[in-house]
Amino acid sequence: MASETQPKLPVIDLSDENLKPGTDAWLLACKEIKDALEEYGCFEAIYHKVPLELHNSMFTAMEDLFGLPLETKKQKTSDRHLHSYLGQYSFIPLYESLAMANPTTVEGAQGFTSTMWPQGNDHFCETAHSFSKLVAELSQMVTRMVFDMYGVQRLYDSHMELTTYQLRWYKYRTQQANETNVGMLPHTDKSFISILNQDQVNGLQIGTKDSQWIDVKPSPSSFLILAGDAFMAWSNDRVPSCEHQVTMRENKTRYSLGLFSFKSGIIQVPEELIDEKHPLLYKPFDHFSFLDFGRTPEARNLLRSIKAYCGV
Numbered sequence: 001m002a003s004e005t006q007p008k009l010p011v012i013d014l015s016d017e018n019l020k021p022g023t024d025a026w027l028l029a030c031k032e033i034k035d036a037l038e039e040y041g042c043f044e045a046i047y048h049k050v051p052l053e054l055h056n057s058m059f060t061a062m063e064d065l066f067g068l069p070l071e072t073k074k075q076k077t078s079d080r081h082l083h084s085y086l087g088q089y090s091f092i093p094l095y096e097s098l099a100m101a102n103p104t105t106v107e108g109a110q111g112f113t114s115t116m117w118p119q120g121n122d123h124f125c126e127t128a129h130s131f132s133k134l135v136a137e138l139s140q141m142v143t144r145m146v147f148d149m150y151g152v153q154r155l156y157d158s159h160m161e162l163t164t165y166q167l168r169w170y171k172y173r174t175q176q177a178n179e180t181n182v183g184m185l186p187h188t189d190k191s192f193i194s195i196l197n198q199d200q201v202n203g204l205q206i207g208t209k210d211s212q213w214i215d216v217k218p219s220p221s222s223f224l225i226l227a228g229d230a231f232m233a234w235s236n237d238r239v240p241s242c243e244h245q246v247t248m249r250e251n252k253t254r255y256s257l258g259l260f261s262f263k264s265g266i267i268q269v270p271e272e273l274i275d276e277k278h279p280l281l282y283k284p285f286d287h288f289s290f291l292d293f294g295r296t297p298e299a300r301n302l303l304r305s306i307k308a309y310c311g312v
């Protein structure tokens with residue numbers, strides 16, 4: 001339960017048009033982001049570049065998407081692990097989600113849309129594509145700030161060249177009698193960075209280092225930035241991946257959106273982040289192979305499975 005002493009997640013305003021690399025405002029935001037990520041693996045970004053109408057269209061379109069027949073939704077939309085439909089689990093019966101791979105590309109948006117609507121659905125396709133491009137810009141800005149704050153700007157371009165995204169839609173239906181209110185079990189994401197955007201219904205909780213849960217209040221212009229396991233390994237454990245869960249306490253259907261970044265290639269700890277105080281903790285790893293590791297019995301139910309995958 002939320003207590004009066006519940007810690008607060010840092011809120012960082014990234015909406016200023018003049019927030020450009022090298023400016024004082026940029027350096028200040030980098031410092032705030034570093035402090036927030038190193039403590040919580042997470043922060044709330046205020047970001048106004050995604051228009052409210054687009055946010056609303058995404059959430060309205062979700063009702064159409066989840067309203068499709070289960071056989072349609074369950075179709076494979078990507079060969080990658082954790083990149084298609086997830087749901088119908090007995091231990092989290094309220095949860096269901098669908099994913100679009102490469103939503104920032106026209107091909108990615110069209111491919112997913114035509115699988116779901118063979119007769120076409122241009123509005124859905126354009127909405128998802130536009131939303132993903134704008135949220136990907138936020139992801140790029142945060143990644144650039146992270147590389148700046150650790151003094152590894154030289155690696156930013158090559159990292160971004162290989163970065164791909166996944167867009168995921170979530171629905172948590174209301175509980176029936178005697179059903180669990182667990183929407184999603186505690187976990188960390190396998191991404192580099194995850195960005196969550198919620199609508200109106202509470203439920204998302206962020207875990208702190210001292211094992212408390214912070215309730216996150218939904219708002220259209222607030223985007224939750226979460227460090228994934230790949231980021232934690234890249235940072236040589238300076239940034240913990242963010243533990244989070246969903247608990248349904250309002251008797252309302254909850255919808256949510258996530259944009260996840262992955263590097264299609266090898267991730268390794270930059271030499272600048274290795275020293276006597278911070279000996280190397282992870283071997284270089286292929287990000288998508290790490291995702292596949294999630295299919296193995298060894299990885300199942302492991303929090304921060306990256307340690308088991310490539311920890312030194």
Ligand SMILES: O=C(O)CCC(=O)C(=O)O
Pocket residue numbers: 170184189196198204244246256257258
């Ligand atoms: O529903 C949410 O807001 C979060 C979903 C989530 O954490 C995930 O799928 O990794």
Ligand SMILES: [Fe+2]
Pocket residue numbers: 187188189244
């Ligand atoms: Fe997650």
